Amino acid sequence: MPEKKTPPCVARRRFLRSALAVGAAVPLAGVGLGSAARAAEDLPRAEDGHAWDYVNDASDAADHEAYEPGQACDNCIFWTGEVADGWGGCQHPDFEDVLVNADGWCAAYVEGAT
Numbered sequence: 001m002p003e004k005k006t007p008p009c010v011a012r013r014r015f016l017r018s019a020l021a022v023g024a025a026v027p028l029a030g031v032g033l034g035s036a037a038r039a040a041e042d043l044p045r046a047e048d049g050h051a052w053d054y055v056n057d058a059s060d061a062a063d064h065e066a067y068e069p070g071q072a073c074d075n076c077i078f079w080t081g082e083v084a085d086g087w088g089g090c091q092h093p094d095f096e097d098v099l100v101n102a103d104g105w106c107a108a109y110v111e112g113a114t
């Protein structure tokens, strides 16, 4: 059976349709990410004592029975990454409405993958 070839004008039309779809989707994705980042940036910053004996500076937890040197929010499994100025997200349910400090710590700390 002879191979069926797509006429060049049909192939070109398909290519242009795909390119238009990708071109339209990329800026929309950027708007979505920008909004999400901005929304996270607008969250209040946790204060000492927010929950689980949270402190913005892990060295302030040196005398806490659960604290071990080297533990900090930015190496905790709940840390989602910096949003701005050393502050970032925490997936722990008691911290989902605030930003926590990368150098902070709380008693819910769980060592993350490094």
Ligand code: SF4
Binding pocket: 052, 054, 072, 073, 074, 076, 077, 078, 079, 089, 090, 091, 092, 095, 100, 104, 105, 106, 107, 108, 109, 110
């Ligand atoms: S759970 Fe982890 S990231 Fe969240 S505040 Fe506590 S130590 Fe920081």
